[in-house]
Structures are given as C-alpha cells and as structure tokens.
Amino acid sequence: MDYNWDFATIIQNWRVFWTGLQGTLLMFSVTVALGMSGGFIVGVMRYLKSPLIAWPARAFVEFFRNVPVLVQIVWFYYAFPILTGIETSPFLAAVLGISLNTMAFSAEIYRAGIQSIDAGQWEAGKAIGMSFQQTLRRIIMPVALKRVLPALTNRGIEVFKMSTLASVVAYVETLNQAKLIADLNYNPIESYTAVALIFFVVLFPVVQATYALERVLKRGDR
Amino acid sequence: MIELVRTENLHKRFGELEVLKGIDLSVSEGETVVLLGSSGSGKSTLLRCINFMETPSSGRVFIRGEAVGTERAGKLTYNQADLCQLRTKVGMVFQHFNLFPHMTVLQNVMEGQLTVLKRSRKEAGEKSLAQLDRVGLADKAGEYPSRLSGGQKQRVAIARALAMDPRVMLFDEVTSALDPELVGEVLKTMRQLALEGMTMICVTHELGFAYHVANRVLFLNDGAIHEEGNPQQVLRNPQTQRMREFLEGHSLFKLPD
Ligand SMILES: Nc1ncnc2c1ncn2[C@@H]1O[C@H](COP(=O)(O)OP(=O)(O)O)[C@@H](O)[C@H]1O
Ligand SMILES: [Mg+2]
Numbered sequence: 001m002d003y004n005w006d007f008a009t010i011i012q013n014w015r016v017f018w019t020g021l022q023g024t025l026l027m028f029s030v031t032v033a034l035g036m037s038g039g040f041i042v043g044v045m046r047y048l049k050s051p052l053i054a055w056p057a058r059a060f061v062e063f064f065r066n067v068p069v070l071v072q073i074v075w076f077y078y079a080f081p082i083l084t085g086i087e088t089s090p091f092l093a094a095v096l097g098i099s100l101n102t103m104a105f106s107a108e109i110y111r112a113g114i115q116s117i118d119a120g121q122w123e124a125g126k127a128i129g130m131s132f133q134q135t136l137r138r139i140i141m142p143v144a145l146k147r148v149l150p151a152l153t154n155r156g157i158e159v160f161k162m163s164t165l166a167s168v169v170a171y172v173e174t175l176n177q178a179k180l181i182a183d184l185n186y187n188p189i190e191s192y193t194a195v196a197l198i199f200f201v202v203l204f205p206v207v208q209a210t211y212a213l214e215r216v217l218k219r220g221d222r
Numbered sequence: 223m224i225e226l227v228r229t230e231n232l233h234k235r236f237g238e239l240e241v242l243k244g245i246d247l248s249v250s251e252g253e254t255v256v257l258l259g260s261s262g263s264g265k266s267t268l269l270r271c272i273n274f275m276e277t278p279s280s281g282r283v284f285i286r287g288e289a290v291g292t293e294r295a296g297k298l299t300y301n302q303a304d305l306c307q308l309r310t311k312v313g314m315v316f317q318h319f320n321l322f323p324h325m326t327v328l329q330n331v332m333e334g335q336l337t338v339l340k341r342s343r344k345e346a347g348e349k350s351l352a353q354l355d356r357v358g359l360a361d362k363a364g365e366y367p368s369r370l371s372g373g374q375k376q377r378v379a380i381a382r383a384l385a386m387d388p389r390v391m392l393f394d395e396v397t398s399a400l401d402p403e404l405v406g407e408v409l410k411t412m413r414q415l416a417l418e419g420m421t422m423i424c425v426t427h428e429l430g431f432a433y434h435v436a437n438r439v440l441f442l443n444d445g446a447i448h449e450e451g452n453p454q455q456v457l458r459n460p461q462t463q464r465m466r467e468f469l470e471g472h473s474l475f476k477l478p479d
Contacts, residue, residue, distance in 0.1 A: 124320035124379075126275060128334030128386055129310035131302065138337055142324045 009185050010194050020177030021198060027163040027173055030095055032156055035102025042103055043110030044136070057107070064104035070165050072097035077169040094166030102159050109151045113144035146217060153210040157203060164195075174198055224251040225287065226390050226421050227272060227312075232281035234267050241267045243445030244281065249390070249423060254416040256432040256453070257425045259442035260468060265425040268442065269392045272423070273312040274305045285311060286389065310338055313383030314392040317399050319375040321367040321382075327354065328363040331382045339386065346385075353381040357411050373404030377411050384415075391415065393424040429472055433457050441465045 010017070045057035064072075077093035080086070088096070117140050125135030145152075167176035175195050182191035227249040234242040241264040249255050259265045270276040272283060274290065277300060283290045290308060291300045322330050331350035335341040341349070354360045357377040367375055376396055383391060393412065397405040409428060413435050416422055426432065432439050432453050439456045441449040441464075449456060449465045460466045 118320070120316060120318050120320035121322065123275065123316065124322070124382075127273065127309055127314040127316075128382065129306045129308075129338040130334065131306055134337050138333065139322055146324075 003189065005190065006187065007190055007194075009187055010181070010190050013181050013185075016177050016181055017174065017194065017198065019172060020174035021202075023166075023171065023173035023176070024160075024163045027091075027094060027098070027166055027171065028160045031098040031102055031163070032159045034095070034099040035159060036106045036152065036156075038099065039103040039106030040110050042107035043114065046107055046111045047114050061104045061107050064100045065108075067101075069097050069101045069162055070168060072100065073165055073168060090166065090169040090171035093169050094163075094171050098159065098162050098165070101162070102155065105158075106152065106155055109148050109155060110144070112151075113148035114140055116147055117144055149217060150210065150214045153213065157207060157210075160203065161199065164199075225249070226251050226253075226285065227423070228284040228287075229268075229272065230282045230284070232268070232271060232283065233279045234264070234271055234276060235279045241445055242271065242278075245445075245447060247440070247447070249421060251389075251421055252419045253437045254420075254422045254424065254435055256436040256439045257423060257442060258427075258432065258439060258468065259425075260471075263442045264445055265442055266394050269314070269394050269423060269425060272390075273309050273314050273392060274300065275309075275314070306338065310334070310386045311388055312390050312392060313386060313388035315376070315379050315383055315394065315396050317395045319367075319372070319379045319399075321375055321378055323367055325366075326363065327359065327365050327367065327370070327378050330367065330378060331385045334382065334386050349385055350381070353385045354378070356384065356414075357381045358407075371404060372400045373407045376400065376408045380408075380411055380415075390421045390423065393422060393426065395425050395427070397426065397428060427472065429457060429469075441468065443468075 042057050042060055045053050046061065048054050073094050073096075076088050076096045077090065080088055080093070114136075121139050121143075122135055125139045130138070163173055164175040166173050167179065170176060178191040178195045182188040185191075225248055227247065229245050229247045232242055232245040232247070233240065245268060247268075257265050257268065267276060271278045274283075280298075282298070285308060290304070291298045293299075321327075322333065325333065328347065328350050331353055332343075332346040335346035335349060336343065339346075351360055351363060354363055357380055359374060359377055359381065362370060362374060362378070367378065370378065380391075380396075396412075397408050400408065405428070409431050412422070412424065412431070416435050424431070424436070434453075436453045438450060439453045440447050441456070441460075441462075443449075443464050449460060449462045456465070457469065460469055
C-alpha cells in the first residue's frame with residue numbers, strides 16, 4: 001500500500017491531543033484511586049466470615065465483573081438520570097463505570113492476597129492481643145500487598161486503557177480528541193495511529209518498570 | 223498459693239463433635255503443668271479455650287480469679303477488647319512459630335508492645351532486647367526470621383510472647399516441628415522459664431521434659447482429664463489402662479534404662 005502519511009496536521013494540533021491526554025490522566029487517576037481503595041474494602045468484606053457482610057460483597061463483585069464497562073458508562077449517562085432525576089456528566093458516568101469495574105476486579109486481587117497468607121499469622125497476631133483490624137493492618141496486609149503488587153499494577157494498566165471507553169459519552173480524553181481531529185481534517189489514519197502511539201509511549205516504560213519491580217519482589221521473597 | 227488459671231466444667235463442641243466434655247482445671251502461680259494425650263484428644267482445643275483463641279461452648283474460665291465474659295440472662299457474652307487484653311496476660315507459643323516474615327526479630331518482639339500495650343518505641347525496644355537475651359538470641363535482633371534455624375525461630379516466638387509480660391504461658395507442641403537436634407535448645411529455654419517461676423501449661427510429647435520439669439501431668443482422654451498427678455508417679459505408675467497404653471506407645475522404641 002502506498003498511503004501518503006501526513007503527520008503534519010497532527011503535530012499542528014498537538015494541543016488538542018495534549019488536552020486529551022490530560023483528560024486521560026485525570027480519568028485514570030480518579031478511577032484507579034477510587035477503584036483500588038474501594039476494592040480493598042470490598043475485598044476485605046469478601047474475606048470476612050460473617051455472611052451478612054460477605055454476601056453483599058460477593059454480589060457486588062459478581063455483578064460488576066460481568067457487566068461490560070462500556071455498557072455501564074452508557075447506562076450511567078443515559079439511563080441513570082432518567083431513573084433518578086440526577087444528571088450525570090460524561091466524566092461522572094465514566095468514573096462510575098470504570099471505578100465500579102475496577103473495584104470488583106481489585107477486590108478479588110486483594111482477597112486472593114489475604115487468603116494466601118498462612119492462618120498462623122492471624123493466630124500469632126491474635127495471640128499477642130492484637131485486634132482483627134490491627135492484625136490485618138500490621139501483619140497480613142504488608143505481606144499480602146507485596147504479593148499482589150504485580151497483579152495490581154497489571155490491573156492499573158488495564159484501567160489506564162479503559163479510560164478510552166469514556167469517549168463513548170464524549171468525555172474529553174485522548175481517543176475523543178483524535179476523533180475530533182479526524183473528523184475535522186479527514187485524517188482518521190494519522191489521528192488514530194497517533195492515539196495508539198501515545199498510549200504505547202506512555203505505557204511501555206510503565207510496563208517495563210513493572211517487570212523490573214516483579215523481579216525485585218521475587219528476589220526479595222523471603 | 224495464687225490460682226492463676228481455672229476452668230469450670232469447660233465444654234467445647236465443633237458442630238456435632240464434642241471435644242471437651244467438662245474440664246475442671248486449676249493451675250497455681252509458678253506451676254508447670256504438662257498436658258498429655260493422643261492426637262485429636264483435644265489438647266490444643268483446651269489450651270485455645272484458655273486464651274480464647276476458641277470460644278468455649280459452655281463452662282467458665284477464670285484468670286487470676288476473674289471470670290472471663292459476662293453473664294446476661296443466662297447467656298455468656300465476651301467482649302472482643304476484653305479478650306485482646308486477656309491474651310496479653312496469657313501468652314501462647316505455637317508448633318509452627320508463626321513469626322512475622324516482614325519484620326526483623328526485634329520488630330517481631332516489639333510489635334505487640336507497640337500496637338497492643340502502647341509502649342513507647344524506646345521502652346519496647348529495651349524490653350525486647352532483654353527478652354531476646356533471655357532466650358539467648360540478642361545477637362539476632364536485626365535478622366529476618368527466614369535467616370534463623372527452626373530452634374531459633376521458636377525461641378524468638380517465645381520472646382515475643384514473653385515481651386507482653388504474661389502471667390501464664392501456653393505452649394502447644396512447640397518442639398514438634400523441629401529437627402531432632404534443635405529440640406533441646408527450645409526445651410532448655412522452657413525449663414529455664416519454669417525455673418524462673420513462670421506459670422506454664424505445656425502440650426508436649428517430650429516425656430523427659432514432663433518428667434523433669436513439670437509439677438503436674440494431666441492426661442487428656444475422650445474430652446476429659448483421665449488421670450493426673452505428679453510426673454514421677456503418673457509416668458512411672460499410671461493408674462489407668464488408657465494412660466498405660468499411651469505411655470507404652472510413646473516408649474516403645476526407647477532404649478532400656
Ligand atoms: N476449628 C475446628 N473445627 C472443627 N473441628 C476441630 C477444630 N479444631 C479441632 N477440631 C477437632 O477437635 C478434635 C481435637 O483437636 P485438637 O484439640 O487439635 O487435638 P490435639 O491437639 O489433642 O491433637 C479433633 O478431632 C479435631 O479434628
Ligand atoms: Mg494439637
């Protein structure tokens with residue numbers, strides 16, 4: 001194929017992409033923070049023996065793991081306001097959709113981490129008079145978190161990529177901006193290629209860093 | 223003599239299985255009691271009911287004369303914070319050490335003092351070093367548990383429990399997971415504790431320890447204390463058939479005296 005690539009227009013419009021990337025970063029920061037902290041709570045609830053706490057947590061996880069994020073975002077944007085009378089901005093709809101999904105997935109990661117810790121550790125904490133919360137915070141979580149760090153960073157990378165789904169409700173992020181430029185300049189090939197490159201350039205070093213991190217953790221495994 | 227631990231008609235059921243069928247036990251200050259019994263006879267369960275790692279199904283536990291739990295409308299209830307407090311007074315050491323792998327030896331021993339007793343870092347640090355010295359491991363304070371031998375790990379676990387200033391120590395088969403050549407150092411530490419006047423209840427299969435260190439031996443069978451007495455009598459001249467069989471099983475491969 002002898003397509004004439006023309007990236008000049010893209011470079012001229014770098015500000016538009018930059019605005020998009022900022023939107024992507026904002027969406028990522030908010031959803032990863034909400035999803036992974038909320039997921040921690042749900043994960044601990046999942047772990048607890050009391051069915052009154054564990055069951056709703058389980059239902060939450062199963063529900064939000066099995067509904068596509070795209071469907072959630074659309075639902076929160078179009079259906080939720082009609083049902084409740086509460087307006088949702090594109091930002092809010094996307095934050096809800098991505099965060100809830102991230103909560104569900106990271107909850108399972110945290111739970112697996114907690115479950116991987118030997119029951120003797122709980123016993124040892126309990127035996128010196130530590131409460132459940134103290135044992136969880138001081139004894140169980142430091143080791144569990146270290147074990148699940150690779151899984152959590154992988155999830156974080158997924159969350160970063162999921163931010164593009166927010167473009168479906170025209171939230172200003174990288175893919176949405178590319179569409180804008182493509183429509184204006186009739187250059188979808190360059191525009192969308194640029195999006196792919198931007199994501200690759202941002203994520204590739206991060207992923208390499210996580211490999212290094214995994215190696216360090218493996219070596220430090222006692 | 224001060225009675226430190228007492229259980230009255232202690233029962234423990236796991237579903238259909240009744241493991242403890244009314245245990246009346248009294249341990250005085252400074253006493254070393256060894257609990258014998260075949261596997262599955264409920265030795266661990268009895269220990270774990272004394273520091274409430276397990277909640278007894280019925281019956282009462284008294285620590286230093288104080289009844290644990292409050293009775294309301296004929297039902298016993300236990301306050302979690304009270305139980306945590308109680309566990310600082312009743313130390314426990316396990317078969318599998320259960321040291322905290324992400325903490326150094328010193329941090330292991332300091333942990334409960336900081337989080338539960340709210341001691342200052344300085345005080346906890348000094349106390350920890352003193353306890354590590356007591357078990358002969360002061361020089362390992364900066365090591366991580368993974369770098370220690372099994373015997374050293376278990377001695378750190380003992381120091382960790384002692385650092386809470388318990389009135390009673392519970393030992394649950396603390397030498398069973400050790401290589402034979404490491405058993406001695408742990409038993410030595412325990413004997414030294416007994417000599418220093420620590421009140422101890424020990425589940426162990428080390429009959430030599432029971433013979434030489436214990437003030438009293440209890441034989442647990444079918445959820446009840448089947449036979450008890452001073453070790454010289456009970457181990458040499460068991461009165462019951464079950465206890466005789468148990469001891470024979472234990473000494474089957476011993477060299478003759
Ligand atoms: N948490 C538990 N749930 C159900 N059964 C248990 C539990 N703990 C102990 N048991 C049962 O109680 C009996 C006594 O156990 P244990 O006290 O550990 O015996 P021992 O320490 O003398 O070997 C065993 O049959 C064991 O299977
Ligand atoms: Mg046992």
